[in-house]
Amino acid sequence: MNVFVDDVGGFPLPPQVSSEAFNKAYILAREAIINRKDLTKDEFLLNNFYRVIIDSFEKKCATGIDVANYPQHYEMRKQFTDVIHDAMNEGTYVVDEKKAVIPEVYVINEEAKQIHEKTGSKVFLRVCVTGPFELYLKEIGTTPYKDVLMMFAETVRRFARNSILNTKYLKTEIVSIDEPSFGFQEVSADRDTILDVLERAFDFNDVAKQIHLHSSSRAAEIIHVKNLDVLSFEYGGSPTNIESVSRSMLESVDKQIRAGVSRTDINSITAELYEKGVTKPTAEQLVDSEKIIQKRFTTVKEKYGDRLAFTGPDCGLGGWPTQEAAQLLLRRTVNAVKSLTE
DSSP, X not given: OXXXXXXXXXXXXXXXXXXXHHHHHHHHHXXXXXXXXXXXXXXXXXXXXXXXXXXXXXXXXXXXXXXXXXXXXXXXXXXXXXXXXXXXXXXXXXXXXXXXXXXXXXXXXXXXXXXXXXXXXXXEEEEEEEOHHHHHHHHTOSSOOHHHHHHHHHHHHHHHHTTOOBOSSEEEEEEEEEETTTXXXXXXXXXXXXXXXXXXXXXXXXXXXXXXXXXXXXXXXXXXXXXXXXXXXXXXXXXXXXXXXXXXXXXXXXXXXXXXXXXXXXXXXXXXXXXXXXXSOOHHHXXXXXXHHHHHHHHHHHHHGGGEEEEEEOSOGGGXXXXXXXXXXXXXXXXXXXXXHO
């Protein structure tokens, strides 16, 4: 069975676009999309959002990655809580279907033909959606109210379902629900509530369904989510994560796994280099060597066998210093994995 290389989402902004300009453009672009306006007719949106997304996405695709996530330049929670706040003004946490849109996915779909013509192949897209527990933590806190949690799950489901595309030029291959706080700070929900909420969130079809965690400490519960396909976690920067998940656990519930095999924890990487006297590291110095990535991949492949369906970098590329450094990391990861699987 092939192991596909994907990425988790984050990517640095280009130097000519400030985060302030992009964030402003993001909010305006979402409103324009909801109101069916043409983003390319607005010079500010064209230069500070539309072209930024396409250029970043094409940079990802150019690395040879099998499935590229839309470039996540906007804060992962605000992507969804901004819209949830509008729903809250109407007395609910369930976002209206027509407003449950991810602007980046819309833009990539609009330009899919052009991207296809440049790359010579169909675009395979990964879509990440911030999970119901992460959003609930941000908006409500740790005390579980199941009816409210289920509303957050329904909102997540709507964003996910509206992002599943299959055209001549583009196919959504993966939808990942991201729960980075789960296992660290988390909602104090019991096992049945956790399963019910996630099963509602994952109530869509026709894609590989991943859940992305930073900690695998509660993986033994998560793998019992019935309509989940793939458990995803960090390994490159958090090697102890694989200790909590065995191949037999995955086999018992017919689940697969994604393990990150290249480090993206940029603050720790730069601190380690600084201790070695490297105060201004180059991209070459920041990125793991192909040999190191190969070693990690071999470890997880030997542990999980054909249960390892996806691999790639850990998450956190959005904080990297340049797009070129992030591209190098993706390219080395692709080269390292492909050299052992093709």
